[in-house]
Amino acid sequence: MEIVSSAYHVLSASFIFFLGAAISATIGRKFNVSPVKSLGLYGWHTFFSLFYCWYVLRSGGDAIAYFRHGLFWSGEIGVGTSAVRAMAALLVSGIGLSILGTFLVFNIFGQIGLLAFWGSLKEATQDKPWRIRWLATLIIFLPSVSFWTSALGKDAISFMATGLALWSSLNLSRRGLLMAFAIGAMFIVRPHMAGLMVTAIAIAALVDSNASLIKKVLLGIGAAGVAAALVPFALRYAGVGEVVDVESLTEYIDKRQSYNTEGGGGVDIASMSLPLQLFTYLFRPLLFEARSVFGLAAALDNLILLGLFLFGGMALLRGRKTGLGENRVFLWAYALGAWLILSMTTANLGIALRQKWMFAPMLIFLFISVIGRKRSA
Template sequence: MSLIDSPAQLASALLVYLAGLFIALAVGKRLRIPNRRSFLLYVWHSLFCVFYAVYAITNGADALVYYIKAANGEFMLSVGTGAVVSIATLFVTGLNLSFLGACLLFNIFGSIGLLAFDASLRSATADKSRLIRRFATLIVLLPSISFWSGALGKDSLAFMATGLALWAAMNMKRRALLMAGAVMVMLLVRPHIAGTMVIALTGSLVIQKKMPLPQRLLLGGLALGATAAMIPFALNYAGVGEGAGADELVSYVEQRQSVNTQGGSSIDIASMSLPLQLYSYLFRPLPFEATSVFALAASADNMILLFLFIAGGMKMLKRRKHASDSNRAFLWLYSILAWVILSMTTANLGISVRQKWMFAPMLIFLFISLLGKSRQRRQAAAPARKLPPSSGAGAGTRAATVPES
């Protein structure tokens, strides 16, 4: 298989790329991102999409299987792999897309997620120092994010859902429909993670202090009903069974801990404590553990994340409160639940490197918003300095005081 097999497929790939550019600019405008920044982020993300396509052709990947099924016209009314193949089939057969064209199609989904992630971090650091804002941009440009979310597969859609859910959580009252859409997209590819989202939403509504009690009870009841409907579906998708009890869940976790344990990126999580599992899932491999170029690149990302979590964690311990309009209860509940579930059931660091971006953006937002001082706090903390007395007509008057800039 090659990236492009004919001039017609080259034309269709360019058409998809240009359509994605216009979509990215339109989405960026809605997210209040400058057009130049939206353009650069889309180009950056697309470069990694092309790089992934070349890598998949050379080394093999699940994306090739999805493309072959789509090229054969397969259409599956199911979630997970079936949803990815069905979406790809509609465009591959309709537009005669090559493998590169199909990757560029899913690159659009990942780019939307990247723009939403960037808009969220821009909002969290808008009144912070230039250093903090640049650090936020550095995180958005981490290679691991764009590499995996630019692929033909579940990760692009899952990352889009994550980015949109983060943006919606920052103003849940005005973006409730966007949150619902993010949950539905996640349901298409990762039903168990969508169920985790709904559980977190339910918990956040119940403990929301600013909302009137009757409204909390009503929305909490609706969310509980949605949770009750989604959990059996998610358990069936995961292979546990909708009537599973505690013993079945324990057996499932133990079984998952022994899956994908072959290869250099596999680890023995069955013998680890939960804190070590959490650490391994999110922050490994580190540079001294890297055994390949890809592992080394992932370790560089992990070092940045580890620094952010240490710095943000120290700030969080010092501050008792942090005012914000974002629904932090949802962000914390969802992040922790997803982190615990995935870290207990994933024994392969290669899988964790790409799947952690289903919740890591929330944790990054929470921690980076704690770093540095806001512009108002810096001005309030700046010591006053005296102006030198004028040598002109105003000499002898009392010196005025102004804050240091």
């Protein structure tokens, strides 16, 4: 398979690249990121999109399968894999894009999520010492973030949804429509995570001490209604079934834990305790476990995240607060729920490296917002 095979492929890919640059510079302002920084981030993110495209053409991957389904689409429309296949069909068979052009489209989705993530971290660190602000920028430019969110597949869209949900939670009363869009985008590719988002909103509404009783009731009923519709659908999508009890959930977790336990990316998660499962999902591979350049890059990223979580955890234990007005209940409920569920049902470290970015931005925000002292005026 060629990366481009006609002049149209070159022209269309070039157009999408410059369109992405324009979108990045424009949307970046909405997240308080300057056009220059937005374009710099776009260049960085696009580099990983091009590298990922080259890599899958040499070594194979899910993106190749999605592209081929786009060439020979069966007409199936749905959520998850079916949704990505339908989008690929629109781009490949409908518009006639090459695999490079298709990658660049999904690169824009990931870039939007990254800008929203950056804007959220800028809010969290605007009054902090330069070292904390530098750390926030370093996290945005971690290779693993851009690599996994720049390719044809579910991860670019789910990361966009995560970034927008995080940004919306900083002022949920004024960004409710954006939160709804984020949930909708997540539902398209990972409906079970969208159901978890709605559940987290319902929890946040019920425990909000500043909301009136009427507002709590209305928000709670609305969120519970949406959750009641989404969660059963998400459970069926995930393979649990419509009737959920302890036995069926246990069987589902055991089945998921048995997947991909062999090979370079697999770990025997079924034999681990829950704390070790949580640690493995978010922070492995460690430096001494790296067996390749990719593994070393992932381990360095994980080392930075581990340090952030340790210092942030100590700050939380000391009772540090932010005063930013963000909906921390929603962030904690969604992030911890996602971390718990995914760590119990994922055995493959390669999958964990990608999917943890559906909730890691929330945890990063929660921890980085409480470390360091505010600068004096």
